[in-house]
Amino acid sequence: MRYVVSPVLSAFIFILSACSPDAQTGAFGLRTVDLNVGGTTVKVEVADSPQSLENGLMYRDTLADGQGMLFVLGPAEQASFWMKNTKIPLSIGFIDGNSVLREEHDMQPFDEHLTRSATSDICYALEVNQGWFQKHHIDPGVKVTGIPR
Secondary structure, eight states: OOOOOOHHHHHHHHHHHHHSTTOOBOTTSOBEEEEEETTEEEEEEEEOSHHHHHHTTTTOSOOOTTEEEEEEEEEEEOOEEOOTTOOSOEEEEEEETTSBEEEEEEEOTTOOSOEEOSSSOEEEEEEEETTHHHHTTOOTTOBEEOOOO
16 A cells, blocks of 8 residues: 655645754755765765766855765776856765775866776765865775765
């Protein structure tokens, strides 16, 4: 048997969930989570839909300190990113399926050359302001916790 929620009740539940302190969304409508990367917390928007994966941080003028974007890529792969239409200098960290930061790269605004992971076991990518990893003394090999499953 299937439970059907009336449209009025469904709208009420949606409004309540949007107001709930547990429901966190960023300025661009993506849900946010706190990641712990080598002992440092970063609030990230989660890109896990085809549209959000494609858009990423394009067209944004700024990225607040201590914030970023987590790309949920799916099955392990060699990941490739570029900076088309991206105004902010970024650092990207490639994370494997065991939530271990495998490598970091800096990327320049509007650069359309691909930044590829060296390995083919990448399931996530973390974009932060350029220099964030160095500023927080975060090197490959650290565990990343808080990744949504």
